[in-house]
Amino acid sequence: METIIETIIEGQDIQNQQKIETAAKILREGGLVAFPTETVYGLGADALNPAASKKIYEAKGRPSDNPLIVHISCMEDLDKIAVRIPAQAKKLAEHFWPGPLTMIFEKQEIVPAETTGGLSTVAVRMPDHPVARDLIQAAGGYIAAPSANTSGKPSPTRAEHVALDMDGRIPMILDGGAVGIGLESTIVDFSEETPMVLRPGYITPDMIREVIGEVWMDPGLVEEDSGIHPKAPGMKYKHYAPKAELILVNGAQEKVQQAINYLTREAIESGKNAGVIGTDESCCGYHYGIIKSIGTRNDEDTIARHLYGILREFDRENVDIIYSESFSTPRIGQAIMNRMLKAAGHQVIEV
Numbered sequence: 256m257e258t259i260i261e262t263i264i265e266g267q268d269i270q271n272q273q274k275i276e277t278a279a280k281i282l283r284e285g286g287l288v289a290f291p292t293e294t295v296y297g298l299g300a301d302a303l304n305p306a307a308s309k310k311i312y313e314a315k316g317r318p319s320d321n322p323l324i325v326h327i328s329c330m331e332d333l334d335k336i337a338v339r340i341p342a343q344a345k346k347l348a349e350h351f352w353p354g355p356l357t358m359i360f361e362k363q364e365i366v367p368a369e370t371t372g373g374l375s376t377v378a379v380r381m382p383d384h385p386v387a388r389d390l391i392q393a394a395g396g397y398i399a400a401p402s403a404n405t406s407g408k409p410s411p412t413r414a415e416h417v418a419l420d421m422d423g424r425i426p427m428i429l430d431g432g433a434v435g436i437g438l439e440s441t442i443v444d445f446s447e448e449t450p451m452v453l454r455p456g457y458i459t460p461d462m463i464r465e466v467i468g469e470v471w472m473d474p475g476l477v478e479e480d481s482g483i484h485p486k487a488p489g490m491k492y493k494h495y496a497p498k499a500e501l502i503l504v505n506g507a508q509e510k511v512q513q514a515i516n517y518l519t520r521e522a523i524e525s526g527k528n529a530g531v532i533g534t535d536e537s538c539c540g541y542h543y544g545i546i547k548s549i550g551t552r553n554d555e556d557t558i559a560r561h562l563y564g565i566l567r568e569f570d571r572e573n574v575d576i577i578y579s580e581s582f583s584t585p586r587i588g589q590a591i592m593n594r595m596l597k598a599a600g601h602q603v604i605e606v
């Protein structure tokens with residue numbers, strides 16, 4: 256299959272609309288289209304068409320028990336796919352939709368088991384990206400879309416990343432440039448008594464508490480090595496991983512730098528191709544291997560935005576081992592560390 260890449264160009268409204276209409280037609284006919292959202296690129300299919308949803312699992316190599324998020328473009332469309340929507344969820348929607356928040360509800364009959372990984376619940380998000388929203392509307396209102404990467408790889412934050420993983424597997428990629436946030440949405444489960452965060456993201460538990468009061472964290476997330484299974488099936492799989500081994504180094508900044516310099520030199524001496532993930536502030540203190548800045552500690556949003564792209568850059572440069580600083584900052588730091596720990600298979604050196 257030939258994969259066509261259509262670029263959305265600012266100012267070319269008519270041409271852009273035509274490109275989105277072509278993509279929507281593919282979706283309405285049961286095909287797949289990758290498209291930009293504000294979090295990461297999604298791999299979309301008509302969420303109400305079981306055969307279409309199935310194609311997503313094939314293209315990604317995704318385990319069939321890992322459900323998809325259904326993307327909508329307006330509030331009125333929620334009732335058709337979800338039942339028992341609590342007032343708290345509506346309040347969160349008012350605050351954070353469109354935006355990087357996914358909510359889980361009991362599903363309506365109309366949502367096929369192929370879309371929900373066999374679960375009786377459905378995950379729903381209204382993205383805040385003009386291309387995504389126009390596409391959802393033109394395609395009929397409901398697009399099932401996980402991240403548009405091969406299962407297990409870092410999520411794509413640019414159309415080029417999608418092309419690397421999906422070329423020849425899907426008919427079309429809509430290129431809307433680099434995404435704004437760079438990490439997948441926060442997931443909040445409303446299918447049980449007390450709302451629970453199943454995946455951390457840009458919208459933090461504190462931001463949620465400010466709007467609705469109490470929210471729990473999935474214990475399987477908090478104690479990831481405890482053997483408790485996280486409730487979101489996707490959170491149990493190895494994820495976001497570059498080809499190289501990734502090791503996080505945690506401690507006081509000066510000690511971290513010393514340790515990373517020592518470890519990279521040692522790796523290079525033993526014949527390995529080594530990489531370093533530092534920040535704008537720290538990179539000048541590293542001396543060995545391929546050194547990359549992930550962003551600035553003064554604005555941790557930059558770190559979130561560049562994380563997956565940097566992991567993919569190291570893939571391209573055939574690095575064997577990457578040593579990275581760790582980022583347990585508040586706010587989005589929790590989501591960043593959740594992804595980095597997974598990418599590292601929980602390998603952390605404390606110094």
Ligand code: AMP
Nearest residue numbers: 322376377378401402439487488489490
């Ligand atoms: P992705 O879109 O690739 O970021 O993956 C979607 C995430 O949402 C995965 O971690 C899924 O396990 C999770 N998810 C989707 N639907 C549900 C659901 N009904 N219940 C629990 N988790 C869900």
Ligand code: MG
Nearest residue numbers: 401402410439
């Ligand atoms: Mg994903």
